[in-house]
Amino acid sequence: MTTAPYPWPYDGRLDPARLALVVVGAQGWWAARTTEPTVALDALERTAKVVRDGGGVVVVVRRTGAGEPVFEPASDDLVVGCSGMSGFAGGPLDQRLRALGRDHLAVGGLGLETAVYSTLAAANDRGYECLALADGAAPHDPAVGERALSSITMSGGIFGAVGTTSDLSDLVLGAGPGPPAAPAAAIQDLYRKERA
Amino acid sequence: MKQVEADPYPWPYDGPVDPARTALVCIDWQVDFCGPGGYVDTMGYDLKLTRAGLEPTAVVLAAARAAGMMVVHTREGHLPDLSDCQPNKLWRSKRIGAGIGDAGPCGRILVKGEPGWEIVPEVAPIAGEAIVDKPGKGAFYATNLDLLLRVAGISHLIFTGITTDVCVHTTMREANDMGYECLLLEDCTGATDYGNYLAALQMVKMQGGVFGAVAPSSALLAAMGAA
Numbered sequence: 001m002t003t004a005p006y007p008w009p010y011d012g013r014l015d016p017a018r019l020a021l022v023v024v025g026a027q028g029w030w031a032a033r034t035t036e037p038t039v040a041l042d043a044l045e046r047t048a049k050v051v052r053d054g055g056g057v058v059v060v061v062r063r064t065g066a067g068e069p070v071f072e073p074a075s076d077d078l079v080v081g082c083s084g085m086s087g088f089a090g091g092p093l094d095q096r097l098r099a100l101g102r103d104h105l106a107v108g109g110l111g112l113e114t115a116v117y118s119t120l121a122a123a124n125d126r127g128y129e130c131l132a133l134a135d136g137a138a139p140h141d142p143a144v145g146e147r148a149l150s151s152i153t154m155s156g157g158i159f160g161a162v163g164t165t166s167d168l169s170d171l172v173l174g175a176g177p178g179p180p181a182a183p184a185a186a187i188q189d190l191y192r193k194e195r196a
Numbered sequence: 197m198k199q200v201e202a203d204p205y206p207w208p209y210d211g212p213v214d215p216a217r218t219a220l221v222c223i224d225w226q227v228d229f230c231g232p233g234g235y236v237d238t239m240g241y242d243l244k245l246t247r248a249g250l251e252p253t254a255v256v257l258a259a260a261r262a263a264g265m266m267v268v269h270t271r272e273g274h275l276p277d278l279s280d281c282q283p284n285k286l287w288r289s290k291r292i293g294a295g296i297g298d299a300g301p302c303g304r305i306l307v308k309g310e311p312g313w314e315i316v317p318e319v320a321p322i323a324g325e326a327i328v329d330k331p332g333k334g335a336f337y338a339t340n341l342d343l344l345l346r347v348a349g350i351s352h353l354i355f356t357g358i359t360t361d362v363c364v365h366t367t368m369r370e371a372n373d374m375g376y377e378c379l380l381l382e383d384c385t386g387a388t389d390y391g392n393y394l395a396a397l398q399m400v401k402m403q404g405g406v407f408g409a410v411a412p413s414s415a416l417l418a419a420m421g422a423a
Contacts, residue, residue, distance in 0.1 A: 006291060010284045033403055084373025085406070113399045114406055118373070121366040125332030127282040140402050147395030151361040154388055155239055156292030158333070158362050160284075 003163035016055035025115030028067025054172035061087035108136030130160030202411035223357025233301030356384035378408030
């Protein structure tokens, strides 16, 4: 596992039933303003298939007025709208993820420094355990994009961890039978007891 | 008042600075982020980087107060029993050796009421200024900030604070998504990594000002006639 700064997710073996692959910015506005968008989209396409087959859900977030979709959802994928750079702005993303019990998010798409970073920051505040997909997120400017990834990993993973779409696929494929990730509340209880 | 000479466009987009509709938002100028013995210091980062904006921010604060501008201070912190701290946030902080709630030289790290949680004296709030306590990085999530600003008739926000790429960016991005017209003062902010600070400024300005505009505080003071 090569995710940084810690093996993702923080709470143990990934449970695909709690995983959503969230694709943001996959529309014309970003496609015209990012570096090699098709490379990121192809990588997302490949890992999306693994996620779907492995029991994860794929969520495609589309911003009102941001142009033609450039990522084709499968029939079981969820498509939700938003009205800002963050996929959580002005739309039902948070509610839909909660209803589906998906609290582990892998985030990719077009606009690493814009849509992806905003969505990651908002998701992190809402308690989602996030993995930013470095090769599945097309930057506007590769040098700035590198820094965006660096910011995510600072302070022990301030917004979560950074990995690749292959890392994500490996995690889903390797999930198999085994002890499920500890529920978040149980981990917090553990810390409370430790302090008491 | 005039428009601010900002990058990539004169700020705000809709005319001269209007103190009645503009708030100065000071993000997380707490001991935990820029004081010796606080959270950022405990993680081993260079405090000079997060303290760099203190002096210019104090000057801007004085000008904003003189102009009758609304001033909002934010603080990141958690309840003493950490019941409002996300478990992954707690886990990550412990893993890096600066556990939220653990005892440090400035009291329990990132816990409300502890010395480390207080805003540093250089830019401390004065009576009548709004203080918003937040459990996360963004100042809008799980707080009453949007309500406070709307009630006060605020549509324009000027940002100072730390850290640029985390709490300032998260808040400014939320604000921009909500329709606030935003300006970031480049010498009134800092990050735990200088290159990431510079990139965070760049991210605001890309694509014609995707999250607003960036200016030195001198340009704001000049526009306010306070230089």
